[in-house]
Amino acid sequence: MHYGHDLQFGTFITPRNDPPQAAVRLAELSEASGYDLVTFQDHPYQPAFHDTQTLLTWVAARTERIHVAANVANVPLRPPAVLARAAASLDLLSGGRFDLALGAGGFWDPIAAMGGPHLTAGQAVDALSEAIDVIRGTWDVDEHARFVVDGTYHHVNGAKRGPAPAHNIPIWIGALKPRMLRLIGRKGDGWLPSLGYLQPGDLARGNQTIDDAAIAAGRDPREIRRLVNIGGRFTTGRTGGGRGGGFDGPAEQWVEQMLPLVLEDGIGTFILASDDPGTIVHFAEEVAPALRAAVAAELASGVVSGADVAAGAPVRSSTVRAKRRDGIDYEAVPASLAAHAIEPGDAGYSRVKSTYMRGGSPGIVLQAGDPAEVADALAFARRHPGVPFGVRSGGHGISGRSTNDGGIVLDLSRLNSMRVLDAERRLVRVEAGARWMDVAAFLAPHGWALSSGDYGGVGVGGLATAGGIGWLVREHGLTIDHVRAVELVLADGSIVRADAAEHPDLFWAARGAGANIGVATAFEFEVDEVGEVGFAQLAFDASDTAGFLQAWGDWVVDSPRDLTSFLLMGGARPGQPPVAQVMAVIDSSDPDTILARLQPLAEVAPLVGQEVRLTTYEAVISNAADTAHAGQGEPMARSGLVGRITPEFARDAARFLESGATPFFQIRAAGGAVHDVPADATAYGHRAAEFSVSAIGSSRHHTNERWNELMAPHMSGAYLSFETEVGPEHVAAAYPPATLERLREIKRRVDPDNLFRDNANIA
DSSP states (O other): OOOOOOOEEEEEEOOBOSSTTHHHHHHHHHHHTTOSEEEEOOOTTOTTBOOHHHHHHHHHHHOSSOEEEESSEEGGGSOHHHHHHHHHHHHHHTTSOBOEEEEOOSOOOHHHHTTOOOOOHHHHHHHHHHHHHHHHHHHOTTOOSOOEEEOSSOEEESOOOOOOOSSOOOEEEEOOSHHHHHHHHHHOSEEOOBGGGOOTTHHHHHHHHHHHHHHHTTOOGGGSEEEEEEOEEEOSSOOSSOSTTSEEEOHHHHHHHHHHHHHTTOEEEEEEEOOOHHHHHHIIIIIHHHHHHHHHHHHHHTOOTTOOOOSSSOOOOHHHHTTOOTTOOGGGSOHHHHTTEEOTTSGGGGGTSOOSSOOOBOSEEEEOOSHHHHHHHHHHHHTOTTSOEEEESSSOOTTOTTOOBSSEEEEOTTOOOEEEEETTTTEEEEETTOBHHHHHHHHGGGTEEOOOOSOTTSBHHHHHTTOOOOTTHHHHOOGGGGEEEEEEEOTTSOEEEEESSSSHHHHHHHHHHGGGTOEEEEEEEEOEEOOEEEEEEEEEEOSSHHHHHHHHHHHHHHSOTTEEEEEEEOOOBTTBOOEEEEEEEEOOSOHHHHHHHHHHHHTTSOEEEEEEEEEEHHHHHOOOOSSOOOOOSOOEEEEEEESSOOHHHHHHHHHHHHTTOOSEEEEEEOOGGGGGSOTTSSSOOOTTOOEEEEEEEOTTTTHHHHIIIIIGGGOSOOOGGGOOOOSHHHHHHHSOHHHHHHHHHHHHHHOTTOSSOSSSOOO
16 A cells, blocks of 8 residues: 655664764764654653753754654653644744654553553553644644643643644654554554564554544545654675564665565655664665665556555645635645645644734635746636635735635745846846845845835835835835836736836836736846935924924925935824824935934924934844734725825824824825836826825724825825725726726736736726
8 A cells, every 4th residue: 555655764863872962963964865854762761862852952953954853752751732832842943844753652650650550551542642632732823712631641721822833743653552553543644663563464454454543533544654663784695584673685675675665565754773874874875765766666657556646745634624715626736836835724824824914814825936836826826716816925015915814825935036137237136025124135235225115024026016115215216116127927827027128018017016917026126326324213292293294294305315204103192292203214324414304304393202323224124023924803004195295184184193093194205206207107107296195093993984084185196005995996096097097908918817806906
């Protein structure tokens, strides 16, 4: 019986502590030799051995690729809740390289340790079953029900869940007896016996017991990997067989004897028990590749006796499949994306389901690593026309359109490389999944920068297809004004490079409306020379809110273009004056120039806080954490573009703030160099605006009603990246009539079925 698993190899090393680094060096040798896994026995009561959990942590830190596991973890001495968190922590720290193998051990009951009766075989099975429930429940951070395991041997009553591991940690079980084998069928992800303890036929009988139990539990037996510990020695002469269950002979004889274990007994992982460096290397060089080739040849021949080789890879676990959403054909996920597809039951789901502000629960997240995989993802989305479909580069977007409920999300975070194309022209290529703080760090050593929003955690793709109102906007324009070419995957899966000469219509549309025409996978930017800058963070008593808003607006527009400023205010605070927080970047390394630019504003209202420093653009934009987005709920954001701040606008903005409609009200400078680009040069058409205005709130705050009443009448356009409302009227607000008509024509041509609809949709 072949279960469809890819063939893997590991080592089984004695964790001796004298000399202290001996086991670690063998683990490093295992990785260098190409093994997939390194394991250590877990006997914490042996004074000659390292504590295995500590050793695994050290080995994981000293290696880069190989997985690590105990062989097997002694559950009676490793409380499952503690073991679960230790496993998840090491998995996160190692980048998803920890696997969990469990064993019943011999110390279940403290009574037994004091001379009392040991647990019976059935009781040990029950205790291990409860331990698995505790471990899996600890990892299941997306389950919001109270965490309770009311067992006989293990108890949990309301414990906090988490952390979630980096990958779906498999739970392998080392066992031989039928009751344990049936537990593997019900709850395990792998069977890990030692060949030396098995009699002829034990593997077949054990597999049958596991498979029957799996089917009875509603599982597919292919979920369960079959592993085996092996030993032996290499000799020059052929022998009749192994010694003590091991192999004995030249490498080719090992391969001949191991081949039936794969094809007839379903073994997917062989773990070599040896502390001899020569044996470890010889096996990796002579046995592993030859066995892989022999297995591949037999499977390709189609005449494997008793084989059950399913099309494609082994099925996902039943615990993952149980959380799948209706309407998505999970079995049709393209093979190119299967390894990086995250489903609701997967360990990494909690880190990809939501965006910066919006909670989500997509049915599947496809993480593409190149344009061809993006094309495969689009083909998958086309086969689901009634399922929501979002595209995400960084996940920060205030609009929240890069997540959904029960739909498909195409995540571009793996597309994050950057390189210089032409240093003389300052031309760089940046993939869409990179974050702007990473771009700034990449450009800084060259003395370059690219204006790119105000938050380093924003992904390149969303901002560089919408506009990009950043800290250098008045001097250097929008982010899209620096795009010289864009690589797009269109709705039909075709991959194109658009610039001023090739696909000029797509190049035009991508700069301001890119989300409607395709998936941008990379951009070519012409960046600017930017040295040290002044960065000011000022807080003002804005008791005269209207007066301060107008004075700030005049100061911004009348300042030289080397100054860009954003203003932030919140709702009224009982008994306290309103505070306006002003941030400004001055593109100058001269302290006198910086202070001269700021001085006129400093005289407008009382300063209640200030910080002005000479710094770098990289430092200004490096303001994001590496933590996963964990937004909740559905916040509302409204957006608009205005010219100079008039007395009427300032009056109504003050009323809007006083009404309590928003805890977050921001005005960004959006003029200066933005005016230099003709209005019809890009799909971002509102070039005459001086400011972008946005407010975040909720229905509880009556944000929408107050915005429509007080703010909307002053607007002459909208910036869709800050707009959560959808509908034709909001699209019309974002694009002038001629621009919108041209976009509709392009949309009809490149996306006739409206695949890219779950955004500010140009229908």
